[in-house]
Structures are given as structure tokens and as C-alpha cells.
């Protein structure tokens with residue numbers, strides 16, 4: 034059977050692969066502690082679940098309009114105007130099957146095959162950006178950062194990465210896998226650079242915007258690139274309910290593209306209409322419920338994540354062979370494990386790469402982490418810990434890692 038090259042060339046998501054292996058070991062009765070999956074351990078708040086149940090009971094079982102019903106698009110536009118200061122209307126919004134679907138379609142609409150168009154990506158970055166750029170025919174240009182730079186790139190580095198071939202720039206703050214958010218002042222500096230490159234479309238992935246920890250970095254708050262008037266026409270904002278509302282399994286994301294009277298949004302909705310249509314109709318009232326009344330539940334979960342961010346950072350920095358940046362957003366820590374490479378594990382395996390480190394750690398200490406290779410070239414000596422898990426898991430799991438790492442020879 035023939036399979037297209039662009040699919041054969043796609044890599045499998047490293048995060049999903051680790052989750053699958055850890056799941057198989059758990060199913061075989063092993064006491065695996067997982068820091069693998071990037072999803073809240075909470076169940077979706079009850080009023081949001083109830084809204085979907087009521088929707089089903091009312092018979093909301095027919096096709097919804099492709100970009101979502103009027104009420105959910107209006108609730109999203111209202112949220113973006115109120116909280117993010119983005120000038121937009123309901124018709125600039127499309128509700129998608131997760132933020133990943135929104136990003137997929139955005140890149141498909143932006144990039145032409147085989148034209149060598151570049152998309153600039155600060156790294157370490159979420160594993161799916163590069164495959165999504167490449168499957169749309171683009172070239173991913175990484176702008177690296179390190180533990181020493183606090184996983185932040187400078188405005189000058191961003192400026193240097195933009196060329197006449199650049200079509201898009203992706204900014205994801207707070208970041209997966211770095212667990213780091215840029216400050217308002219740093220975002221302003223990026224905005225000044227981006228304002229000078231009027232040929233570039235900005236893709237702002239704000240999926241972790243609610244998970245910011247001013248208790249760790251006082252004054253930290255989200256600043257949306259689309260709120261800068263000089264960028265508003267060419268910034269596409271991606272967001273969704275997965276992370277903030279503990280709704281990963283619902284598959285609710287959205288895209289907001291107000292530029293040129295919603296021209297990009299119209300084209301994207303045309304693509305969506307040939308692809309998936311709208312998401313499940315009975316979920317629409319749950320979107321409205323979440324965005325209208327869900328703030329209290331989001332804040333309660335955020336406080337728990339802030340506590341866990343402090344806890345995991347304390348425990349990971351106590352491991353002498355790890356170098357960490359203190360997380361101030363999202364739910365990830367991304368230590369540099371270079372000091373562990375080139376060594377032999379207690380079971381006698383030599384570990385040369387983060388992938389081998391993660392495999393040996395899972396087999397020998399029953400702890401699942403995600404190896405850094407797929408997060409960018411500068412991430413190859415890192416592993417990702419997701420701290421969207423119970424405090425007890427953090428204590429026991431990082432304890433096991435510390436013991437195992439201490440035995441590397």
C-alpha cells in the first residue's frame with residue numbers, strides 16, 4: 034500500500050509514546066510513578082460537566098455549525114476582549130477539537146508547500162510544533178535557549194532569526210516544556226521586534242495562560258501579543274480549555290484571527306468544514322459555562338499547581354547532577370541532565386542520550402519522564418517532568434530519581 038511521504042516522515046509524539054509505555058507497565062502491575070503526560074490530574078469541575086449533561090438531555094445531538102454555535106463563539110470573544118484585551122468579534126473565532134487542531138489548521142492556512150517558507154520557533158518547544166510546521170510544508174527555524182538563559186530567548190535573537198523567508202513566529206508563554214513564562218516587559222520587547230517585521234504572522238499559543246505563579250515570581254501576568262495594536266491585524270491567538278479547566282479529554286480548543294476583518298478566520302473555517310466540522314454539539318453549553326462561571330475552579334487548581342511547582346523545584350534542584358530553571362508557569366520542569374550522560378546505570382546500561390536515560394529510569398526505577406530530543410536541538414540533554422500529579426507522587430517519584438541518579442557511575 035502507498036503511504037504519502039509527508040506522513041511517513043512525521044514523528045510520533047514523544048509524550049504519547051512515554052505515556053503508552055508507562056501505562057503498559059502499570060497494567061502489568063508495576064508501581065510506576067509517571068511525570069509523563071501534560072494533563073491536569075483533576076476531573077473537570079462539576080458545573081461544566083453538568084452543562085454538557087444538560088445539553089445531551091435537551092437533545093443537542095445534531096451537527097453544530099462548523100466554527101461552534103453563536104453562544105460559545107460569543108463567550109470566547111467576550112473572554113478575549115475582557116481578559117486579554119484583544120479586539121475581536123464572535124465571527125473571528127472558531128472552536129476546534131483541541132488547541133492542537135487549531136494549530137494544525139492555522140499552519141495549513143498559513144504555509145504553502147515547497148516554497149521554503151520559514152516559521153521561527155523559540156526552543157525548547159512543545160513536541161508537536163515542528164511536525165505541524167513540516168506537514169504543512171514549512172521549515173522550522175529554532176531559536177535556542179538554555180538553563181543559563183532561564184529558557185528565555187532575547188529580543189535580539191528573535192530579530193536575527195526573522196528573514197524575508199519568515200512567514201510565521203510561534204510564541205508559547207507559559208511554555209511547554211520549560212515551565213517558564215515571559216514577563217510583560219519581555220513580551221513588550223518581543224512586540225517591538227515583531228512590529229518591525231510586517232510580513233510575519235504571529236501565532237500566540239496561550240494554552241497555559243491561566244497557569245502563572247506570581248507567588249513564585251511576584252507581579253507575573255499574561256500579556257497577549259494580539260493586544261498590541263501594531264500586531265493585532267496579524268496575530269492569531271490559540272487557546273483552549275484543556276489545561277486551565279482540566280478538560281483535556283473533551284477536546285475543546287479555539288483560534289481567534291480578527292485581522293483583515295476575519296479573512297484568515299473565514300479561510301480556516303472553510304478548511305475546518307472539509308475536515309472535522311464542528312466539535313460535539315452538547316459540549317457547546319459547557320464552553321459557555323466554563324468561560325462565564327469557571328474562574329473560581331481555575332484559581333483553586335492554579336493554587337495547587339503553584340504549590341507543586343515550588344515542591345518539585347526544591348526536590349529536583351537537590352539532585353546534584355541536575356541543573357534546573359525554576360518554573361513560574363504551566364506544569365513542567367525541564368532539568369538539564371548532561372552530567373548523567375556517559376555513565377552506567379545500576380543495572381549496567383550505558384546512557385548516552387536523554388532517550389536512553391528516560392528508558393533506563395523507567396525500566397530500573399519505575400519513573401516515567403519524557404526525553405528532551407523532540408523538544409528541539411538545544412533540548413537533547415534534558416528530560417521533562419510534568420508536575421500535574423499529586424504531591425505524594427512528586428515526593429516519592431523524585432525521591433526514586435535522586436537515588437537512581439546517585440548510583441550512576
Ligand code: PLP
Pocket residue numbers: 071130131132133134159205208209238240273274275281285286
Ligand atoms: N499547545 C501546547 C503548548 C501544549 O502543551 C498542548 C498540549 O500539550 C497543546 C497546545 C494542545 O492542547 P489541546 O489538548 O487543547 O489540543
